[in-house]
Amino acid sequence: KETIHVAVASNFKTVLQTLLQDSPIPGIQVKISAASSGVLYSQIVHGAPFDVFLSADDVRPQALIKEGFASQSSLITYALGELAVWQPNANKVNNKVAIANPRFSPYGQASEFYANANFKKPINYVYGNNITQAFQFVQSGNASVGVVAVSTLKMAFNNSQAPQYLSYNLIPSSEYPEIIQQGVIIKSSKKLASAQKLMDFLMISSTQLKLVELGYRTKDSNASK
Amino acid sequence: MLQSDLTALWLTVKLAFITAVLLLVFCIPVAYKLAGYKGKFKPFLEALIAMPLVLPPTLLGFYLLVLFSPTHAFGQFWFWLTGTQLAFSFQGVVIGSLFYSLPFVMQPLVAGFKQINHTYNEAAIALGLSHFKRFFYLILPLLKPSIGSAFALGFAHTLGEFGLVLMIGGNIQGETQVVSIALYDHVESLNYAAAHQLSLILLAISFACLVLLFKFNKSIVGVKQ
Amino acid sequence: MLQSDLTALWLTVKLAFITAVLLLVFCIPVAYKLAGYKGKFKPFLEALIAMPLVLPPTLLGFYLLVLFSPTHAFGQFWFWLTGTQLAFSFQGVVIGSLFYSLPFVMQPLVAGFKQINHTYNEAAIALGLSHFKRFFYLILPLLKPSIGSAFALGFAHTLGEFGLVLMIGGNIQGETQVVSIALYDHVESLNYAAAHQLSLILLAISFACLVLLFKFNKSIVGVKQ
Amino acid sequence: MIKLALYKSLNSFDLDINLHLESFTIAGIFGPSGSGKSTLLRCISGLEGEQSVYINDKSVHHLPTEQRGVTLQVQSCPLFPHLDAAGNLAFTQKHCFNRQTDLTEQKVIDALELHPLLKRNVQSLSGGERQRVVFARTLLAGQKLIILDEPFSALDWPLRFKTLSTLSELAATFSIKFIIVSHSLKELLFCCDTLVQLNNGKVINHGPSAQVAKAIYANNKQTPLSLINFQIITFDEKYGVYLLKLHKSEQQLFALPSAVEQGNKLILECEQISVSAEMPLNTNNSNVLICTLHSAELIDKTWQLTLDVDGQSLYCLLSPRVWDQNNYKVGDTLYATIHNLE
Amino acid sequence: MIKLALYKSLNSFDLDINLHLESFTIAGIFGPSGSGKSTLLRCISGLEGEQSVYINDKSVHHLPTEQRGVTLQVQSCPLFPHLDAAGNLAFTQKHCFNRQTDLTEQKVIDALELHPLLKRNVQSLSGGERQRVVFARTLLAGQKLIILDEPFSALDWPLRFKTLSTLSELAATFSIKFIIVSHSLKELLFCCDTLVQLNNGKVINHGPSAQVAKAIYANNKQTPLSLINFQIITFDEKYGVYLLKLHKSEQQLFALPSAVEQGNKLILECEQISVSAEMPLNTNNSNVLICTLHSAELIDKTWQLTLDVDGQSLYCLLSPRVWDQNNYKVGDTLYATIHNLE
Ligand SMILES: Nc1ncnc2c1ncn2[C@@H]1O[C@H](COP(=O)(O)OP(=O)(O)OP(=O)(O)O)[C@@H](O)[C@H]1O
Ligand SMILES: Nc1ncnc2c1ncn2[C@@H]1O[C@H](COP(=O)(O)OP(=O)(O)OP(=O)(O)O)[C@@H](O)[C@H]1O
Ligand code: MOO
Ligand SMILES: [Mg+2]
């Protein structure tokens, strides 16, 4: 078995593990390093021994391609983020709105776009470092409402089976810009073939279907709309 | 330099200063008691004080987030007391920093108290100086190098605090967006030039603060001892 | 408990121990020189030593990452020397931790050296003890409380190290995935139970280590002084 | 005045003291090294455990040092290193509560002539200079009972006597009582009215200085002191000597002011007294007293003669050889020459 | 042996010393408090700056203390607090390089009778006990030149003399040379063969003990010592006294062993000597020397008589009153009675 080393944005890590557990790729062992996309990007630029990079956005993979660290041909859009408004406590504890930081997270940009258009002004944002943290702000009760990823809510439900994680309002995808999650193969990888197998695995329809189950949308489901 | 960076700088210095001063006020009497205590629980107490060091700041922040939540008894108590919420507020960050930097202030003080030559204290007791006078006018002056060291560690450590503020701060400009968070934002948004600039300024300012501190510290004790 | 958590624990304790020991070896002579140095650069040197404190660990990690990169002279030199890459390796993390925890070991030592009663040293000089003997057999034993404090701070601080290891370590199991990273992963994956468990174990182990350390420290000096 | 009942187990013996000092101005505690002097002082001042101590008829065993109304200057007492000499003095004057005397920094500095030392870093003071500053600091604590543990051991004798004189003056002027520990009887006799002798943790003698000193000499196999009461007749301006007479027999003596002003008794060492069966003539010693031989004792290979003059005792020594040569009998009239009085 | 050229600006005066001590076994440095004694020692041992110091004809000014072959025991030298008494001794024996004597821990402990103190925590030692342990530690540094700064100030006199005797024995047995600072001339005269007198940072006298001591007495307006050479005739077993005679005139004296064994000279204080124009009879003093009055001087209101006996000088004092009464003339034959010799 060949081991490939995948750098994955932390909000996708559990998802990737679930996918691989359910249907392992023959002949390939996947080693996962999770961190924020920004950290992973810096590490790759400075010689990290990763074979594949699955980012939570599209800016960083494309920057890697432009700077010559990743191959253009390997670029895939493996998932699209899906947002929901989540307010687990009916009676508002405060007027804080938790979203991911829009300065560097596409989830955050999309959340802010939606909230600015739909929430009553002025909006008291609190910014999570990533979409998971925005979720935690609400979950811990410190913010009464949040714009969070559906995938996070589903993951939380899977972990605890608590019904509160299912009582969210899905936001129609037309009301925010696309949250494109792209992946690339790192040029310096010596296991290009295996890496390509992983990319293929992510894009086959069974995987993509499962992603939809786990709270993402996919290029196909998008197109089909 | 960005206006927001300036705000962050000011906020950071304020936070570090308040934290270090509050910690000194709290730690000096506790360290004094602890250094004098000879019971069998001594090593346990000393280890207990070092505990906040051991938990990674992010995790410490996570637990504090839970503690601060309006759904938690402490959060409720605080709200009842002050009418404000701790999470995402400057006060909350101060409280977090107090936990976080406690060991760095406590340890040098305990070690310092232990090293003060007992004969000075005994001479002062025999002179008929009350406990109070001895503490303030003899022991504290003799302890100055350690107090300086404790303040410097507490101050500098709070300047560089990141994981904890990230967790409980919510990245709110002027309230909880300290320099370390601003820096992280720059790095995450691949805005390295801004990051370099800000970190240089941070280094320069803290260097200046510490030089002044050590100079001051020296001029009081160094010459005479 | 997960196998990976166990590995992470062992790795963490190993890292913290190696770091603390190396730092003591390096810092004791430097602190000795520094405490004895009376020139006008003294406050500058002292402030310089505190500098690693000020930079948020993530940023420090970022700069180290740049330094370790194979495109950088230092990274190339290291590769030429050892044939290995520093980033994403245990050695790299050790080097990072050395920077990171340096001030916590250095400061208590400098303060300790400053507080040693000069008359003991003078009596020993007059007895005709060489500099070397005095240092090892008189000054170090007198310094024991500070050495214990320095070791405890260095050890515990490295245990809780997060941002830096995340940056330069790359979250690689068995090599650079320390407990703090594992904990972060658990929190990010909303796997709170695992996080609670792991952090309890971490606390227990470090508590035990520190209790032993302080007990040992006391039994050598406390009784006699 | 001071009543003690102390018990403390020390290394090689127990400190076991029952002592009642009724009235004294300057009391001396004398004893060899390691006899428990310092420990005794620490008990009085409260540095050492729960011991029964009464000061001015008040039990103080439960009080902390600062409420006992006593100041102890510990043995080799250090100056505070973060202050200069003047700072150490000011420190005490400022921070000691319940000051009972109106001794000020200025008065103490003048009395002990500390001006040149005031601005000095304490590390740079010589051993003796340091002791003087420490003593000044102790005075400034302002208590009426001051206990000193070997306070002047680093002073040369002239300076020591000068300082002890100043101490006596201060005791009188500000009605301060002192307790001084020393291993030098010479020092203690110079200024103390009461003496306590310690040995192996027990008080083996206490009372008026002269009396205790005599016993100490006997115990230590040292020579005893003679103490003679006198009346002053005149002061001879020309020669700077006092003419004294004994109360009853009216025999006369010449004495230097230093001998007279030391108290209302002449303190004479054995070495100052020689006897002869005939009146000595044309000598440089004009101080001759006519006495009766009261008794003679062979102590440690030396004959100690007790002479009776005027109902008071004079002690003098004879070697066995000389004793055998002369044929002194109890009841004989002997001439006692007193040297070095004038 | 030792040659110094020191210059150092002190607080109120300059230390300015040119001193050459050719041969000595135990040298004493005497001077009032603050006269620069400690500073002088610090210069010799190298604790204090760059000063010209020759030891055994070797310039050592550029060497650190441990290479100078000298050990200094500083004033109020502390014991190391992390070790017990025995630990302090073992520490020195173990860690001092270039040990020149074969003094071992055991020998030193025996010589100074430190057994009961060995296992003691240094904080619990009494002042005197501490000084004895410090001295033992200094000896164990093993050098052949040992410098002591007020080493025995906390010892009572009997213990001090005992310790000084031990010191003299050690000096002889292990051929160690000592330099001792003290403000007590009594202590120094007891054991030193050479004396240096310091005042305000200058050497005002140095040379053989007796000679310097005499000058010191004169300078200090203290009474001078008389030093008399003698020959021993016999030891009287019965009375335990020596019979001595003077070299030329063969006049005889009886003396106790303590007086004789102190050296080959009798050291007599003024106070021990009285004169008369006629032979004293039937006294308790059998030691009378027939002398000639050589000169008389009025020093500080006292007449100091120099008597010539056998070409040697005896000093005795007279008050002006007595001087006027008696009518001694230079050239007169006088009888000098020596007290307290037997
Ligand atoms: N804490 C202690 N534990 C055991 N023994 C002690 C303690 N403190 C003092 N001693 C012993 O008690 C005895 C008396 O000590 P102390 O200090 O009172 O003597 P001292 O009379 O002051 O002697 P010095 O004149 O040498 O100062 C000494 O033998 C000393 O070793
Ligand atoms: N570092 C210094 N700076 C200035 N003056 C000093 C310094 N060290 C000592 N002196 C002064 O020099 C003089 C001599 O000091 P030294 O310690 O040599 O005296 P000493 O003869 O040993 O006196 P003692 O018998 O009191 O110990 C003193 O007046 C002292 O105050
Ligand atoms: O990779 Mo993130 O989840 O944008 O921080
Ligand atoms: Mg004592």
Ligand SMILES: [Mg+2]
């Ligand atoms: Mg001195």
